[in-house]
Amino acid sequence: MVQALQKTTKELATLAVDLIRQAGCEYGDIRICHYRKQSLSARDRSLNRLSDNVSSGFGVRVLLDGAWGFVASHRIAPEEVTRIVNLAVETAKGSRLTQQQPVKLVPVDAYQDRYITPIQIDPFEVSIQEKAELLLNINEQLLSYGNQGIKKAYSFLSFIKEDKTFASTVGSVIEQTIYRSYPGMGCTAIANGDAKGRNYERPPLNIGYEHVDSADLLNNIERVANEAIEKVHAPEFTGNDKTTLILKPSNLFLTIHESVGHPTELDRVYGYEANFAGTSFATTDNLNKLQYAAPWVNLVADRTQPQGRSTIAYDDEGVPAQQWYVVKDGILNDYLTDRETAYRLGRDRSNGSAFADSWSSTPMVRIPNLGLEPGKPGDSHTATLEEMIGDTEDGILIDGIGSYSIDQQRRNFQFGGDAFWQIKNGKIVGMLKNVTYHSMTTDFWNSIDALGGESELVQCGTDICGKGEPMQIAQMTHACVPVRVRDIHVGRAT
Numbered sequence: 001m002v003q004a005l006q007k008t009t010k011e012l013a014t015l016a017v018d019l020i021r022q023a024g025c026e027y028g029d030i031r032i033c034h035y036r037k038q039s040l041s042a043r044d045r046s047l048n049r050l051s052d053n054v055s056s057g058f059g060v061r062v063l064l065d066g067a068w069g070f071v072a073s074h075r076i077a078p079e080e081v082t083r084i085v086n087l088a089v090e091t092a093k094g095s096r097l098t099q100q101q102p103v104k105l106v107p108v109d110a111y112q113d114r115y116i117t118p119i120q121i122d123p124f125e126v127s128i129q130e131k132a133e134l135l136l137n138i139n140e141q142l143l144s145y146g147n148q149g150i151k152k153a154y155s156f157l158s159f160i161k162e163d164k165t166f167a168s169t170v171g172s173v174i175e176q177t178i179y180r181s182y183p184g185m186g187c188t189a190i191a192n193g194d195a196k197g198r199n200y201e202r203p204p205l206n207i208g209y210e211h212v213d214s215a216d217l218l219n220n221i222e223r224v225a226n227e228a229i230e231k232v233h234a235p236e237f238t239g240n241d242k243t244t245l246i247l248k249p250s251n252l253f254l255t256i257h258e259s260v261g262h263p264t265e266l267d268r269v270y271g272y273e274a275n276f277a278g279t280s281f282a283t284t285d286n287l288n289k290l291q292y293a294a295p296w297v298n299l300v301a302d303r304t305q306p307q308g309r310s311t312i313a314y315d316d317e318g319v320p321a322q323q324w325y326v327v328k329d330g331i332l333n334d335y336l337t338d339r340e341t342a343y344r345l346g347r348d349r350s351n352g353s354a355f356a357d358s359w360s361s362t363p364m365v366r367i368p369n370l371g372l373e374p375g376k377p378g379d380s381h382t383a384t385l386e387e388m389i390g391d392t393e394d395g396i397l398i399d400g401i402g403s404y405s406i407d408q409q410r411r412n413f414q415f416g417g418d419a420f421w422q423i424k425n426g427k428i429v430g431m432l433k434n435v436t437y438h439s440m441t442t443d444f445w446n447s448i449d450a451l452g453g454e455s456e457l458v459q460c461g462t463d464i465c466g467k468g469e470p471m472q473i474a475q476m477t478h479a480c481v482p483v484r485v486r487d488i489h490v491g492r493a494t
Contacts, residue, residue, distance in 0.1 A: 066102020119208025
């Protein structure tokens with residue numbers, strides 16, 4: 001009987017929109033969300049974490065006389081929707097008192113739509129026992145290399161399901177269900193008073209349990225263990241000079257993220273958001289002028305990319321997912337925008353980069369899937385990874401990510417890695433340890449002289465991009481190919 005009296009999600013969304021209109025707001029929206037996250041991890045021979053959490057609630061955002069008001073609640077009920085809308089309106093009135101310039105939004109069409117991430121196996125239908133047994137099996141096999149130095153092992157599985165209903169005064173009612181999966185493992189070797197790790201992860205993607213390819217994970221155990229053992233015995237890197245780098249996608253994706261993704265978030269460019277090495281050197285006077293990268297380098301934002309961690313049908317302002325060039329033929333071509341920043345830039349539409357990590361968070365500009373286009377067939381700058389190595393007299397091959405830092409305007413950076421191999425006369429001659437590379441953003445991207453082809457494209461990415469205060473976490477894919485970069489300063493990690 002109680003369930004029969006409850007309003008449906010769509011009815012509650014309609015109620016909120018009607019109340020916002022009645023309050024005289026020029027715009028308003030509601031997001032009603034339900035999140036489920038399941039995480040398992042194993043350390044050595046035991047399961048050390050098992051969590052299965054749910055979170056539900058809604059957030060109301062209104063624009064009244066050019067000022068925003070946002071309020072959220074975990075109580076999804078008609079009387080609470082009414083209370084929260086009224087409170088959001090009052091919040092906007094308060095914000096207006098200190099508003100220097102009224103907020104203006106580019107238009108967006110109304111959509112009534114339903115989107116579900118294509119999956120083969122619902123990860124929440126697979127038993128905990130099956131998942132735990134896989135993790136413990138991985139760790140047991142990693143620890144079987146104990147006589148050779150492997151002393152610690154870990155593995156993990158992470159799954160997310162997001163159900164979101166968005167409705168706005170524009171007339172949109174959009175329902176989306178997003179599935180996310182992420183498996184990985186690693187180990188630590190100890191020798192001669194040193195400890196070094198090596199890991200292997202299947203990248204975080206929007207996909208079902210089929211992404212947990214147990215054969216692939218198990219087949220990489222021997223390689224991961226042996227590379228950890230070789231790494232701990234490898235010589236310390238002692239150089240402090242410029243050299244040639246060959247970066248695998250597993251390393252390059254983070255450089256894309258930090259030195260291209262964040263600097264082109266338009267709210268950072270305008271100074272709206274400056275936490276976590278915020279603001280940007282890529283100011284709007286550089287648009288269509290700045291030689292961001294070599295002419296054969298193209299970086300593409302794409303929220304329609306199959307399985308991308310940021311792939312959706314609509315952003316959190318009801319703007320359809322799109323694809324566009326951020327850097328085209330080496331030139332700064334565009335930014336990442338929401339409806340507000342797009343208006344300030346003089347555009348007639350947003351490219352759909354607004355995202356909120358929770359029902360209790362307000363949307364902000366976030367990096368979408370942002371990838372490096374492969375080299376074109378037949379182009380003199382296109383080469384396979386093997387060809388890049390064979391054509392390098394002296395250099396370093398880097399795989400995986402390590403520590404990093406970048407300055408407040410995203411100009412000057414330092415990155416490490418998870419594994420390093422020295423290249424001499426076109427051949428890999430052994431591993432190194434404790435290497436970092438340093439560069440200015442535009443110097444680095446203009447120093448790329450070789451790109452892998454489409455067959456070497458890998459969908460790497462992250463599920464822990466932090467931004468804002470209070471901090472929000474976003475997730476995105478940075479599909480890329482191996483690259484060779486000339487004359488980059490390298491040093492010893494301390």
